[in-house]
Amino acid sequence: MASITLERVSKRFGNLTVVDAVSLDIADGEFMVLVGPSGCGKSTTLRMIAGLEESSEGSIRIGARDVTKLEPRDRNVAMVFQNYALYPHKSVYENLAFGLRMRKFDKAEVERRVRRAAAMLGIEGLLARKPRQLSGGQMQRVALGRALVREPEAFLLDEPLSNLDARMRVQTREEIAKLHREVGTSMVYVTHDQVEAMTLGDRVCAMRDGRIQQVGPPLALYDRPANRFVAAFIGSPEMNLIETEIAPGPVVRIGGAVLPVPASGFRLPGPGSRITLGIRPEHLAIADAAGPRISGDIAMVERLGDRTLIGLDAAGIGLKALLPRDDALAVGHSIALAPMPGRLHFFDGETGASLAVP
Amino acid sequence: MRSRNDWVIWAFLAAGLAVTVAFVLVPVGHAIVLSLQQADSFISTPRFVGLANYARVLGEEAFWRAAGNGLIYSGLSIVLQVLLGLGFAMVLNEAFPGQRLVRGLAVLPYLLPTVVVALTFQWMTDGSFGIVTVLLAELGLGPIPWFERPDTAMASVVLASVWLWTPFVTICVLAGLQGIPLSLYEAARVDGAGAFARFWHITLPQLRPVLTVVVLLRAIWMFNKFDIIWLLTKGGPLGATEHLPILAYKRAFSQFDVGGGAAVATLSFLILTALVMLYFRLFPLEEKR
Ligand SMILES: Nc1ncnc2c1ncn2[C@@H]1O[C@H](COP(=O)(O)OP(=O)(O)OP(=O)(O)O)[C@@H](O)[C@H]1O
Ligand SMILES: [Mg+2]
Numbered sequence: 001m002a003s004i005t006l007e008r009v010s011k012r013f014g015n016l017t018v019v020d021a022v023s024l025d026i027a028d029g030e031f032m033v034l035v036g037p038s039g040c041g042k043s044t045t046l047r048m049i050a051g052l053e054e055s056s057e058g059s060i061r062i063g064a065r066d067v068t069k070l071e072p073r074d075r076n077v078a079m080v081f082q083n084y085a086l087y088p089h090k091s092v093y094e095n096l097a098f099g100l101r102m103r104k105f106d107k108a109e110v111e112r113r114v115r116r117a118a119a120m121l122g123i124e125g126l127l128a129r130k131p132r133q134l135s136g137g138q139m140q141r142v143a144l145g146r147a148l149v150r151e152p153e154a155f156l157l158d159e160p161l162s163n164l165d166a167r168m169r170v171q172t173r174e175e176i177a178k179l180h181r182e183v184g185t186s187m188v189y190v191t192h193d194q195v196e197a198m199t200l201g202d203r204v205c206a207m208r209d210g211r212i213q214q215v216g217p218p219l220a221l222y223d224r225p226a227n228r229f230v231a232a233f234i235g236s237p238e239m240n241l242i243e244t245e246i247a248p249g250p251v252v253r254i255g256g257a258v259l260p261v262p263a264s265g266f267r268l269p270g271p272g273s274r275i276t277l278g279i280r281p282e283h284l285a286i287a288d289a290a291g292p293r294i295s296g297d298i299a300m301v302e303r304l305g306d307r308t309l310i311g312l313d314a315a316g317i318g319l320k321a322l323l324p325r326d327d328a329l330a331v332g333h334s335i336a337l338a339p340m341p342g343r344l345h346f347f348d349g350e351t352g353a354s355l356a357v358p
Numbered sequence: 359m360r361s362r363n364d365w366v367i368w369a370f371l372a373a374g375l376a377v378t379v380a381f382v383l384v385p386v387g388h389a390i391v392l393s394l395q396q397a398d399s400f401i402s403t404p405r406f407v408g409l410a411n412y413a414r415v416l417g418e419e420a421f422w423r424a425a426g427n428g429l430i431y432s433g434l435s436i437v438l439q440v441l442l443g444l445g446f447a448m449v450l451n452e453a454f455p456g457q458r459l460v461r462g463l464a465v466l467p468y469l470l471p472t473v474v475v476a477l478t479f480q481w482m483t484d485g486s487f488g489i490v491t492v493l494l495a496e497l498g499l500g501p502i503p504w505f506e507r508p509d510t511a512m513a514s515v516v517l518a519s520v521w522l523w524t525p526f527v528t529i530c531v532l533a534g535l536q537g538i539p540l541s542l543y544e545a546a547r548v549d550g551a552g553a554f555a556r557f558w559h560i561t562l563p564q565l566r567p568v569l570t571v572v573v574l575l576r577a578i579w580m581f582n583k584f585d586i587i588w589l590l591t592k593g594g595p596l597g598a599t600e601h602l603p604i605l606a607y608k609r610a611f612s613q614f615d616v617g618g619g620a621a622v623a624t625l626s627f628l629i630l631t632a633l634v635m636l637y638f639r640l641f642p643l644e645e646k647r
Contacts, residue, residue: 052544073550085541089563098559099549146549 002063002153003028004049004186009058011044011210019044020210021058026154026188031180033201034190037233041210042190046156049188051075062153073102078147080157084139086131092142093127099150117148120179137168144179154186161196173199194234198222206230228352231278231345237309240284240319242277243349246270252277255314257294259339266346266355274349279339281309284321287338294319295336301329312337386627393620404617411621420597420605421622425629428601430512431587432580435519439576440569442520443527448561450528451535461532468525476589479518480505505591508598515587515599522586523579527572534568535561570641574634581630602626
């Protein structure tokens with residue numbers, strides 16, 4: 001077990017910079033999730049930690065050791081690959097044992113560790129099988145087991161659930177969380193799925209175009225997104241982002257509604273400045289008689305069961321709102337919504353940076 | 359619907375059967391018939407002699423020597439082709455500047471007609487003017503009696519064959535190598551495997567199906583290979599490079615012993631069949647379920 005420290009780590013392929021001066025401290029035993037859209041460099045970052053990719057700049061430490069120049073095998077980390085990468089011609093047992101055999105563990109110890117990992121993952125019955133005789137979920141467990149037996153200083157997982165169907169994904173997600181609690185080893189987990197990021201991470205690191213956008217506990221990213229990108233990326237359905245400007249008052253106008261700007265909590269520019277207003281769909285409610293109202297016609301309805309998601313067309317501005325179940329809502333109806341107090345987000349109109357006072 | 363499908367299936371089966379009968383079974387059957395007859399040439403009236411040709415041929419030292427030569431020639435050239443082909447393929451599979459050009463060059467020998475290769479080989483090793491001979495002489499070495507001594511003659515035909523047909527192995531193995539997922543190597547690197555362990559635990563097992571087929575094909579071809587040896591040595595000197603195909607050819611066409619030649623050819627066919635069956639037992643193409 002050990003902490004992992006990245007210090008201004010960059011990766012260039014030719015003159016294309018895919019990871020740009022990433023600095024990240026992962027505490028001993030922490031579950032860190034790297035999240036971001038496709039191509040943002042999360043896999044490359046993970047692979048640099050594993051040593052599968054050489055960093056172009058910066059340094060990587062695992063515990064007290066500087067591993068920047070070390071081969072993967074000398075870093076004492078274990079990795080789970082997106083396509084599992086099980087050795088096809090070896091039995092499940094041999095797949096698990098391989099890393100130990102390479103490290104010259106004696107037979108009894110190999111046996112003990114393989115049996116224990118298999119028991120933890122519930123794959124004792126599969127040890128004699130070959131990978132092609134396994135289902136996707138079973139292969140996933142074997143891949144986890146292969147990492148587990150090594151008892152490494154850190155686990156690195158690259159989208160380990162993306163090849164599973166929705167149910168298996170939820171189930172395996174829970175198992176990975178449980179596994180982390182049991183072994184207590186640092187984990188770095190790459191995903192583009194913000195739900196996985198929110199549910200698994202002790203902390204989440206949101207990346208975009210090779211740069212870190214924000215690092216923090218999942219709810220901190222949800223409550224206080226550092227910029228427009230994080231605001232849109234974290235949370236589902238996506239946050240409504242409305243381009244507007246500060247009007248004297250100060251107030252902001254959207255779709256005919258006049259919303260007073262909170263007196264504190266934000267460092268807002270003067271009247272006339274462009275800003276982006278953010279409201280999460282779940283923070284919109286049916287307006288009561290008093291107070292501000294955003295009125296419009298319902299353009300879309302999705303009935304999700306306990307809740308109803310509607311799309312509202314408010315004088316040319318599209319908004320989504322997640323309301324308590326209401327079977328009467330239908331396309332074409334007029335409706336008035338109001339944001340819940342204290343739930344507005346303001347971002348700089350140019351840079352997209354949050355205007356919240358830290 | 360079903361009957362029409364059946365009709366198509368039968369038509370294809372019949373066509374396949376007809377081709378097989380016409381071009382495989384008839385000639386083989388004819389050879390077997392010839393081997394049971396006594397004739398001076400292909401146009402003279404043959405006389406049925408039963409297994410007498412076989413008895414005669416099997417009693418000759420020449421037959422056993424030719425069988426032994428055939429095994430030595432094909433065995434050596436297969437082993438060398440496979441080892442070199444594997445090595446070249448692994449080198450060519452790595453990224454390096456000029457990779458495409460080198461890949462093209464590596465395939466070249468396979469594209470050349472055997473006659474050209476044989477003649478070139480002979481010119482290059484010519485005792486007085488050959489470039490190899492001259493170069494060796496400049497280095498104060500040689501001359502090497504490439505085709506004059508029994509042992510060097512065998513080595514020379516093996517060398518020429520390896521040069522000519524290693525590219526086939528290289529191409530097949532290269533294709534096989536490119537089919538191996540890179541993530542297997544990455545997993546192995548993280549698991550602590552060094553270069554040799556990765557070769558042993560990933561490359562070789564992943565290449566197994568390709569190698570099984572390649573060795574089989576090479577074995578069949580090398581065992582029956584006639585042209586390169588005939589062009590280089592005609593089986594000499596003193597029969598040192600005379601294997602069963604050359605023996606059969608000489609019998610039938612130079613010594614006017616058509617029955618004896620056919621008997622040698624048939625025996626050669628039987629030996630090869632036995633070897634192939636043994637190979638299939640040792641290295642089944644289908645993995646056991
Ligand atoms: N070997 C390589 N050579 C050139 N470019 C590469 C190489 N590997 C990755 N890239 C580029 O680097 C960028 C980041 O890739 P990376 O695999 O880290 O993205 P990612 O965040 O994991 O995306 P995804 O969610 O699609 O897996 C991409 O634009 C990709 O095209
Ligand atoms: Mg990726």
